[in-house]
Amino acid sequence: MHWGMMMTQRDAFDLEAAFDAACAAPPQMPDGLLARVAEDAQAYQPQPPLWRRIFAAVGGAAGVGGLVTATALGFWFGFTPPQTSVDPLVLIGAVELAAEDDMTDVLAFGWYSEEG
Amino acid sequence: MPAQEPDGERKEPVKDTYDHSAARDADAALLARYAAGDAAAARLLAARLSPRAYAHAYRVLGDGAEAEDVTQEALLRLWKQAANWDEGRAQASTWLYRVVANLCTDKLRQRRTEPLDDIDAPADPAPSAEARLQDGARHDALQAALLRLPERQRQAVILRHIEGLANGEIAEILDVGVEAVESLTARGKKALTADLAAQRDALGYDDDTA
Structure with a gap:
């Protein structure tokens, strides 16, 4: 009936406002979905190689650096103990x-x- | 790359409430950590990507239970792909949107055996009832009108005007050209405007208040 009148700039603005409202209030995930997704993620996660797990267990690069330093120092003292x-x-x-x-x-x- | 490319189309306001470029970089970094076996990355990725997947599926399908299925299945496919992920091939979020869009299409095809009335009526299952109340009347009206759009227009309009993606990315997600995306969104917006105006007229719904 009043299509000419209704299809005005005001209607276009209203649509943008509706998009804004939808954007600001996204559908909320039901309880438990995130937990199930996270479980799947862990179940299918590739296992890192053994050396990387050891690397992480000793504290990463800093840990490995400390171990190397201590080992080298001990080796040195073994050969040339202090007087x-x-x-x-x-x-x-x-x-x-x-x-x-x-x-x-x-x-x-x-x-x-x-x-x- | 800026979050919103012009894409050579006519200028129109596009929401930019989300820094897509930074989000993509973060997703890529997390996916690499996930593939390397970082357990924290698995939880972070799930928390970042699930809400986006669920939101798109819910808006396209209008059904909380189906959106839940689609979200879990889409992310399951991502986890399975992670070990062989080629970072140069696709952005994680684009890839995920594409899987979600295809799974939604499958769900809608399955429904075609059902009576049309069931498809037209926006489903309102228990999990979504609270969200719908929060969204308000205008959002409900928009959601109902979106569900009356043809599927491709619906997906394109949601990705463009609610998710705020660029036309180039939407083209990749829907596996069409950029011009087709422009056409889909333009026709979708026109149909939505007419639909919402008709609803407001019929229900006496005053759209100026929100």
Whole structure:
């Protein structure tokens, strides 16, 4: 009947407003759907190779860097030990360096010192 | 690439409430992490992509239960493809929209054996009732009018004017040319305008208030 009148700019504007309203209020997913989708995702997820899992388990690049440094240092000490041994008890101030001989009982290396 | 390419069509306001370019990059990164076995990426991808898939399926089908089936099936196909995903082949969201659109077409074909009245009436199952109340009268009227559009026009109008995708991406999703998308959206908008105006006239629905 009034099609000419109805098909005006006002109607076009109204359609845009309706699109805006639809855009602002998307249909909400029913409860449980996201959980089911996430379950599927985990069920079909490719397993990473073994080396990558180990890499991740030790803390990634930083962890591997620390392990390499510690290994290299230990290897180095094995070949060329320091001339003056580093006693952790001395470092923390628990005993005097000169009193090492008195610590044989505590350190349980007395048998070695006595025999030597 | 900007979110909205001009596509050589006449200028018209297009919603840009979503940064599609940034979203695509994030989706691609998450998909790569998912394929590498990152469990957190699986949850994040599900949370990012499911709502978009469900929203499109619901708007096209007007049925919460069917939209749920389509969403789960579409994402299942994505998970299965992830290990062999070729990033240069397709954007994850475009690929997903395409699968959703095709699954919706299948659902609508299945319905054709049912009486026409059942197709025309917007289905209103329990899961969607709350959402419909939230959307308000104008949105309900739009949804009902969308469901009366021919399927291809409906998909194109929803992707363009509600999802806010560019015509080039819609062409890829619907497997047609950009000109066909322009034609589908133009005809769809014209039909919607006439339909909504007729409804407002018939129901005394004042569209100025919302």
